[in-house]
Amino acid sequence: xxxxxxxxxxxxxxxxxxxxxxxxxxxxxxxxxxxxxxxxxxxxxxxxxxxxxxxxxxxxxxxxxxxxxxxxxxxxxxxxxxxxxxxxxxxxxxxxxxxxxxxxxxxxxxxxxxxxxxxxxxxxxxxxxxxxxxxxxxxxxxxxxxxxxxxxxxxxxxxxxxxxxxxxxxxxxxxxxxxxxxxxxxxxxxxxxxxxxxxxxxxxxxxxxxxxxxxxxxxxxxxxxxxxxxxxxxxxxxxxxxxxxxxxxxxxxxxxxxxxxxxxxxxxxxxxxxxxxxxxxxxxxxxxxxxxxxxxxxxxxxxxxxxxxxxxxxxxxxxxxxxxxxxxxxxxxxxxxxxxxxxxxxxxxxxxxxxxxxxxxxxxxxxxxxxxxxxxxxxxxxxxxxxxxxxxxxxxxxxxxxxxxxxxxxxxxxxxxxxxxxxxxxxxxxxxxxxxxxxxxxxxxxxxxxxxxxxxxxxxxxxxxxxxxxxxxxxxxxxxxxxxxxxxxxxxxxxxxxxxxxxxxxxxxxxxxxxxxxxxxxxxxxxxxxxxxxxxxxxxxxxxxxxxxxxxxxxxxxxxxxxxxxx
Ligand code: HC1
Ligand code: SF4
Numbered sequence: 001x002x003x004x005x006x007x008x009x010x011x012x013x014x015x016x017x018x019x020x021x022x023x024x025x026x027x028x029x030x031x032x033x034x035x036x037x038x039x040x041x042x043x044x045x046x047x048x049x050x051x052x053x054x055x056x057x058x059x060x061x062x063x064x065x066x067x068x069x070x071x072x073x074x075x076x077x078x079x080x081x082x083x084x085x086x087x088x089x090x091x092x093x094x095x096x097x098x099x100x101x102x103x104x105x106x107x108x109x110x111x112x113x114x115x116x117x118x119x120x121x122x123x124x125x126x127x128x129x130x131x132x133x134x135x136x137x138x139x140x141x142x143x144x145x146x147x148x149x150x151x152x153x154x155x156x157x158x159x160x161x162x163x164x165x166x167x168x169x170x171x172x173x174x175x176x177x178x179x180x181x182x183x184x185x186x187x188x189x190x191x192x193x194x195x196x197x198x199x200x201x202x203x204x205x206x207x208x209x210x211x212x213x214x215x216x217x218x219x220x221x222x223x224x225x226x227x228x229x230x231x232x233x234x235x236x237x238x239x240x241x242x243x244x245x246x247x248x249x250x251x252x253x254x255x256x257x258x259x260x261x262x263x264x265x266x267x268x269x270x271x272x273x274x275x276x277x278x279x280x281x282x283x284x285x286x287x288x289x290x291x292x293x294x295x296x297x298x299x300x301x302x303x304x305x306x307x308x309x310x311x312x313x314x315x316x317x318x319x320x321x322x323x324x325x326x327x328x329x330x331x332x333x334x335x336x337x338x339x340x341x342x343x344x345x346x347x348x349x350x351x352x353x354x355x356x357x358x359x360x361x362x363x364x365x366x367x368x369x370x371x372x373x374x375x376x377x378x379x380x381x382x383x384x385x386x387x388x389x390x391x392x393x394x395x396x397x398x399x400x401x402x403x404x405x406x407x408x409x410x411x412x413x414x415x416x417x418x419x420x421x422x423x424x425x426x427x428x429x430x431x432x433x434x435x436x437x438x439x440x441x442x443x444x445x446x447x448x449x450x451x452x453x454x455x456x457x458x459x460x461x462x463x464x465x466x467x468x469x470x471x472x473x474x475x476x477x478x479x480x481x482x483x484x485x486x487x488x489x490x491x492x493x494x495x496x497x498x499x500x501x502x503x504x505x506x507x508x509x510x511x512x513x514x515x516x517x518x519x520x521x522x523x524x525x526x527x528x529x530x531x532x533x534x535x536x537x538x539x540x541x542x543x544x545x546x547x548x549x550x551x552x553x554x555x556x557x558x559x560x561x562x563x564x565x566x567x
Contacts, residue, residue: 004069013065017041020048020060028073031082031111033089033199034148035061037513038498039157042149046085047111051075083115091122092171093200094143100201101384104238105509107199108146129174134184136358138195138203142174145202151175151194158498160473161304163188175202187307191300191472191496192354192505205354205378205506209385212375215346216259222338223346224262225255226326226405229270229416230352230501231379233522237508237515238383239393244518246526249398251350254386256399262338264405266349267412269326270424271535272544273297274411276561277319277421278428279552281491285462290315292467292482292489295421297321299359300496302565304472309479318562322415323349323356324365327372328560330405333548342370349376352416352504355496364563378506404540410441410527411535417520418470418500419446419453422493426457426466427534433459441533447524449499449517452478454489465489471498 002013006026013022018041023030033045043062050060053070057078060071072078090112097103112118129142149166152175156162163186167176177186195203215223227248236245252263281293296302296317305312320328327347335342349356359365360373377385386393400406411427414420423446430438445455446466451474457464467489469475475494481487497503502519527533535541549557 002065002067004065004067004071006071007073016065018061019050019063019065019069019071022065023050023060023071023073030060030073031115032061033107033111033146034150036150036153036197036511039150039153039197042153045089045146045148047082049078049081051078057081079115083117086112086115086117087121089146090117090120091124093124093146094141095120095124100144101204101207102201102509106201107511132177132182133206134182135188135190135206136184136361137190137206137354138183138192139206140183140203141201142176144200145175146200147173147175148199149175150197150199151203154193154197158193158471158473159189159191159496160476161187161189161308164194189300189303189307189472189496190355190358193497194505195354196497196503196505196507196509205380206357207381207384208357208375208377209381209388212348212377212385215348215375220344221346222261222334222340222344223259223348224264224330224334225260225348225350226264226266226269226323226330227251228266228323228349228351228353228356228501229413229420229523230504230507230519231350231382233416233502233519233526234352234507234515235379235383237510238380241394242518243510243512243515244522246522247398248526249400250393250396251382252401253396253399254382254389254391254393255350257391258385258389260348262334262402264326264330265401265408265412266322266326266351267408267415268405268538268540269322269329270412270415271409271538271541272325272329272561273319273322273415274421274424274428274535275541275552276325276557277317278425278432280317280319281425282429282432283553285464285490292492293317295491295493296565297415297421298355298495298501299353300355301472301475301494303355303358304475304496306565308476312479313565316565318558318564320365320561320563321356321359322412323351323359323376324372324563325561326405327360327365329544331370331372332560333544346374347372349373350379350382351376352379352501352507353497354378354505356506364565378504380506380508383508404543407538407540408530409532409535409538410530411533412538413526413530414523416501416523417447418495418498419448419468419493420500420523422446422466422468422491424535425491426464428536429464430457430459431534431536433462435460438534451498464491467492469493470495470500472496474498
């Protein structure tokens, strides 16, 4: 075994990718901006410097651990270098911290505090950049950029897209979309992975909080919410709960206190999606038509297909995403149920995702000025609203969701994890194709964190080859394999964010990769504790079919629940 010494303490190391990770195994924290466990090593921020006996000061993220190394992590020289590096970053940073949306989770603020930078020695730069508000999903504020490059690498390395990059040098250096264009004018898919890794507020979700307050305060409006699966297991991180705490009932309570009239569950619509999509799939499979079928719940993925693989548009399921199915059904049935005019109903989604904001604004989902979903708030925006309303979220007791659209099976909840849609569809297809009851409902082979997971089901003589992929770069690699005939599948689930919606860009900022696993496990646990596990068993969904939709994939179902994507 290999050993080295950190501040005199003997530390064993194995295949850690750098000295930084070895040091972090001890109880020593090394500050970083540009080091991110999911991204390549960049070595630009200089915050992780350490002193190695015989070699001097080096950046620990770019240094390989070697046996016998003697490392000092906090000598006075090391602390001084870190402090100066930080002060220089601050000199180039817009310091409107008090009114910044990232105020309580900003890494720059935290490290300034941790490193004892309590005085600004350098003058703020003169150069100001305009805010880029062009995107429906995100806002870019280059004045808050610290040039760590995390966003550039996330867009390039995780998504394989690369529409943002460094431009210019010296004090004019910045990160910009290609050719200095605005974000809405390049082929950005709104996934927000850039925002998810940004340590400051240089790229953030586009807030719609004020618009939602206005609707709530309008006495003529009835405002209903739908809560996406992944929100319930992540919001607690902003209120002192452990990652993975399941807080659906507390969210309902908070939304009611804020003034929402009804609170429903996107998972209800996910159950509906399962039935529509599984039937669409079974039909295509039987007719051997346009296979593989790609899922279409993830709007980042849909836009990616439109921009980068238009030849696959007809392979996308025609099903709207659960968010849009919910909005469409809500606008169809709630006005009568609540005895109001359609135009007085506002549907607000609470989503873990930035791309859902742009999805809700797509023209396909606007019918003569009536949108299916009026506003989309991220998990972080909901937390901001809860705080603004003065609610002590941590003390709330759980409240039940409203019926009928608050009832779901566990199949609709696991949608929030990569692999969840496939598992939910498998639970349906099994019963539909075999005519037998499925008791052992967990398809564990579809779970896990591998970039690509595959499974083959043999259902009454029909062989179904399934693939699950998350992260758009991984999706591109799979598409390449399909084209080269190196792989063949019948149904492929794609989520733009690695791990699925639980790791969406609207979720609380975290540098702990473990949080993702805890959120994912919590959704599987929630499935276990729910009464029902299969979408086809959801009695309120069955009732919707008998009272409104008729059969799955019927003409009415098509007019409300399906769409056509185009380039
Ligand atoms: Fe998702 Fe979906 S699972 S896309 O990740 O299919 O955002 O959570 O709401 O629409 O249900 C997101 C989550 C979400 C949809 C569902
Ligand atoms: Fe790239 Fe996604 Fe950010 Fe757009 S939203 S710049 S595609 S990472």
